[in-house]
Ligand SMILES: Nc1ncnc2c1ncn2[C@@H]1O[C@H](COP(=O)(O)OP(=O)(O)O)[C@@H](O)[C@H]1O
């Protein structure tokens with residue numbers, strides 16, 4: 001069943017068309033790749049899904065519901081959460097507290113019971129502490145949980161971003177170049193971990209990656225964007241041999257490498 | 258849980274000190290009370306400016322609302338409250354608590370009206386709006402004869418024929434009672450509320466719910482993406498800050514026994530902002546210490562009073578240059594807004 005449906009979405013910034021009539025979907029418990037050269041419009045797709053931008057044309061459906069009138073914070077409550085390509089961790093908070101913020105989505109305690117520390121509040125806080133520990137353990141971040149998140153090495157910061165997004169308990173997780181800046185072996189470890197997370201939490205993942213090779217191994221389906229247009233979609237094996245894709249990436253190496 | 262214990266033992270200590278308050282030299286007692294009031298004002302502003310990263314410049318306006326509303330109630334309605342709660346110590350404290358809370362609620366309600374439209378907008382509108390708002394409040398009070406307008410307000414003459422007047426009338430034979438602003442503020446109330454707001458903020462920012470305020474300060478796009486309704490959090494911080502400023506106004510009014518619109522001019526707001534900056538945006542102990550320093554300092558400088566404001570300003574400038582993070586703060590940097598494009 002289709003969880004997310006991107007229906008004919010166009011996103012223009014002034015004269016620039018970042019996304020051009022894109023159709024795509026993500027099914028339940030599916031790991032889908034979104035690849036393409038720099039500036040292809042991948043991050044913009046995430047910004048449209050999460051209502052950071054309103055699409056110029058078209059709409060996004062989540063569980064058959066149009067996201068047109070939802071604000072960014074409401075979309076997290078519906079069950080879509082993301083990471084940021086240019087890491088956006090909370091700079092005054094520890095690793096643990098960065099993750100803690102996300103539990104606000106399901107928090108029963110409100111302003112007054114938090115201030116007055118009512119009994120039910122303390123119990124809930126303890127449960128949240130345990131959940132945070134479990135999540136951090138999974139990503140091998142347990143030892144640094146009390147450190148300032150932005151003091152960690154880049155790779156670990158990207159992991160904290162993933163844990164923070166997971167902590168909102170999403171049905172759909174959007175990962176924006178989670179392996180950027182990692183070395184090849186770290187990259188492949190992370191990809192395995194992402195796949196495990198998908199199975200363990202039974203969620204769907206839409207994964208942006210610049211480097212095609214990295215996602216080939218784990219994605220079930222892949223979309224390829226170039227200049228905002230979808231130039232290919234299909235199984236990894238199909239994408240790998242697609243002429244348009246190879247051309248796009250060759251062009252990319254010429255201009256960017 | 259530990260914080261509850263600290264809070265309760267602090268309250269007990271405050272209660273005990275209050276028993277011997279009459280043996281404190283009146284001059285020092287006055288300074289003590291002003292320290293307490295400044296702790297309340299600065300801590301409540303710290304919730305808005307320090308922890309939530311908004312910039313309010315209108316705290317004096319909320320203080321004025323709470324102050325004027327509460328002293329006009331405790332004078333105009335003195336007979337009513339005496340009837341309701343009785344005339345003894347218990348009745349007086351109940352009256353005080355009532356008018357203090359009403360003063361706080363009025364400030365909070367106005368805070369909601371001012372805050373919702375300006376906090377919904379992206380960008381730094383709040384500073385301008387709150388600055389304008391507190392000046393409007395001051396000018397409005399200057400035009401309100403029933404609370405003394407620009408003459409200030411110290412009480413009301415109530416005549417037996419029902420006439421109420423701020424001046425003694427010489428053309429009437431009726432008997433009257435003068436209801437001056439009652440001296441309800443004491444060491445206990447001032448420091449009980451100061452301790453309460455510290456406890457309040459400490460609990461809040463250490464709770465899962467309260468981490469949302471810090472998230473809003475750090476990165477609004479990321480906070481929204483994690484499900485935080487950033488506008489709501491800003492409004493909550495702003496309205497609770499306004500509430501406590503209103504309560505501080507009530508404490509000030511019932512201590513000074515006289516309020517003048519000029520008590521709440523722009524400089525008063527700046528003074529409170531200065532305490533928060535000196536203490537370190539978002540540092541609870543730093544702001545308490547800064548409140549103590551910046552209350553005592555003007556007193557020490559009384560001898561050279563014409564240069565007081567200059568010394569005061571110099572101190573802040575030196576502070577900004579050498580320790581921009583404040584006395585205790587470690588992380589305060591001038592906020593650099595990330596552009597939305599980079600989301
Ligand atoms: N807020 C914006 N304003 C103007 N142009 C934008 C904005 N966001 C993205 N773009 C443009 O859209 C294009 C696609 O950007 P992006 O989605 O970040 O690409 P990718 O993530 O694939 O590298 C780029 O040309 C970029 O400059």
Ligand SMILES: [Mg+2]
Pocket residue numbers: 042043044085
């Ligand atoms: Mg990108």
